[in-house]
Amino acid sequence: MKKFLFTVFSVVLFLLVFVAVYRVWGARLNAKLVKVAEVKRGDLILRVKAPGYITSRRIFTVTAPIAGEIKGLNEKVVVGSTVKKNQVFCYIVPTAEEEKSLQEDLKFAEMNCELAEKDLEVAKKLYEMKAISYQEYRAKEISFLREKSNLEKLRAKLEPKPVYSPIDGVLVKAEVKNGQIVTAGKELFVVADLNSLVAVLNVFESDVNKVYTGVRGNILIDGEVKFSGEVENVSLIREETSPGSAPTYKVYVNIINRMDPSAMLRIGGTVVGELTYRVIRNVKVVPLEAVNYEPGSLSRTFVYVYKNGRARKRYVSVGETDGTFIEIKDGLKEEERVITSGSYFVKDGEWVKVEKE
Template identity: 25%
Template sequence: MSAEIDIASPQPLRHLKTVAAVALMVAAGIVSGGLFSRVHAHQELTSWTDAQSVPTVATVLPEPSPASQMLVLPGHLAAYINAPIYARVSGYLHAWYADIGTHVKAGQLLGVIDTPDLDQQLQQARADLQNSIANERLAATTARRWTEMLKQDSVSQQEADEKTSDLIAKQATVEANQANVRRLEALESFKRLTAPFDGVVTARKTDVGALIDSGSGSGPELFTVSDAGTLRVYVSVPQSDAASIQPGMHATLTVPERPGMTFEARLVDTDQSISPASGTMLVQLAVDNKQGLLFPGEYTEVHLAMHGDANALFVPASALIFRAQGMQVAVAGPDHKVQLRDVTIGTDLGTRVEITAGLKAGERVIDNPPDSLANGDVVRLAATMPSNFPQGSERAHG
């Protein structure tokens, strides 16, 4: 009986070993598959991350500078001649005959000043003159008599010379009194305030009975007369455009209160210097104003036709990179690698800028470059778009 048991027991053990081996192989397969899928997923993630790390950028083609550009600058109008009328004598205003807006002719009476003190001074000077003339005549008679007596040896030479010298002194006194009378008469003529030229009264700062003190232009003027038939236009031109400004150039003016109207002006001269404070050159133009549509002192926009720079290129202002090294733009090379270029700005036009150095035509400029962009970085290019700047566009400076 025991011999039968010993023979039958090894069969279940072999069966268990087979099951265990199969289970172990299945488990090994599952582990191997999991490891493989994880490695594959990691490789895919790495590839995706590397692909995402390459930025996609939009590029634009720089536009060449147009043959002519309209430079728009702010300016102000001034009367061709503007004369403040001051009092030359002291007194009280007797009357005025021209108010603001009055068109006057040269020599036309504007006002009259009462000068009681000056009138009395003139009367006294005339009396002094008559007294000196009488004394001069007496001295002349006395000198003739003493000269005749000298010939008869009735008086000494010394006495005759004294009478002759007294005559000369009396004549000098007469001349001095005559000059004083002429001076006061000239001052009397300033009682009448007259227009120095044809024009318009633009200010009246006095009234009847007002006390007037004579001065040298330091006090308030009584009247102001302006010649507005032709107006001066003053414009500050940036240094970058100063070399293109030449006398005789023509410009167009516009003013806010007359929309749709333009006025032709001619460049007269410049101050031939650059202001250190503003970096601009003062330019003077002249505009005809016979119709009186423009007013001295008002604001105007001046449109100057300027020749374009053949070497200049226009790019969007959003393409500029501001860094410690200075102004730069990013250019995408043929191998899709970034090249940072130092550039020189000619004119900032707001949404676009003029590049005068550092960039070549046909190069692809990256628009809105990432802040982290560096030399040699690889980028993915979106479609390259032209800048589409209008030819002959206006360059405005405010």
């Protein structure tokens, strides 16, 4: 009887041990694959990232000096071409109907001027003979000068009026053609100074207080750093945005250095600015994806420490983040390893397997 009981006890004990070992090794064999990273010291470079465009501080609008018809348009002057100061774009002449009217007025003005000049000559002789007073002579002189001025104005109206560039720069807009009738003051050309380029960034309201005059950063084109710059002005006026869009403010960045010798900036070209507003040096950091938040609480953060093949949950105190790494203020020691990829799917105490890089 005793022998039988001993045998039963041995079998049960063996089965319990087998089940326990099976569960342990089974759990280890079915361990979730994770990636880990060491807790280390490093620098956090905090940046504000915002889209924007290139413009110039010196943009001049060239308007029609008089009403009339466009003539002699310079075919070499096209949008995107460089222009020189005082380079003629085109001329404006009176329309055919206006020219006919001016020619008629000119004939009368020439006749009136000729008569006034003869009257002045007669008045001069009479004055020299003391036949008339100085006031009478002066009246004839003023009458002649008035007619002469009127004649000169009419002749000037018949002369082609040149339209020219006010500066050295690049032509960014030209909406004219030969034969086009324009009114005085109509916009004809827009010229920009390429030596005064500035990046205008649309910074979210939540980030704008981090940016101030003197903050430096990089200007990216197609995702690559092409230029460096410095903030010269932060607008105090919120930009109008479409319903549901986050409000933004304009930040003006002076272009300082060309990082890529082959890079070109074009008026209106889209860019992305990365402005470095703070650098935190020599702090403990881990990849941002290693940090998890307790459900229902954004203030309680934790990580899973990889230790002896298991994931061990540990609460930590965090600081700033640069979007890739996050500062660990308390809760971890240097060289400890934390689970990064896969941390969201593991549980405290669960067996895990580190995925080979």
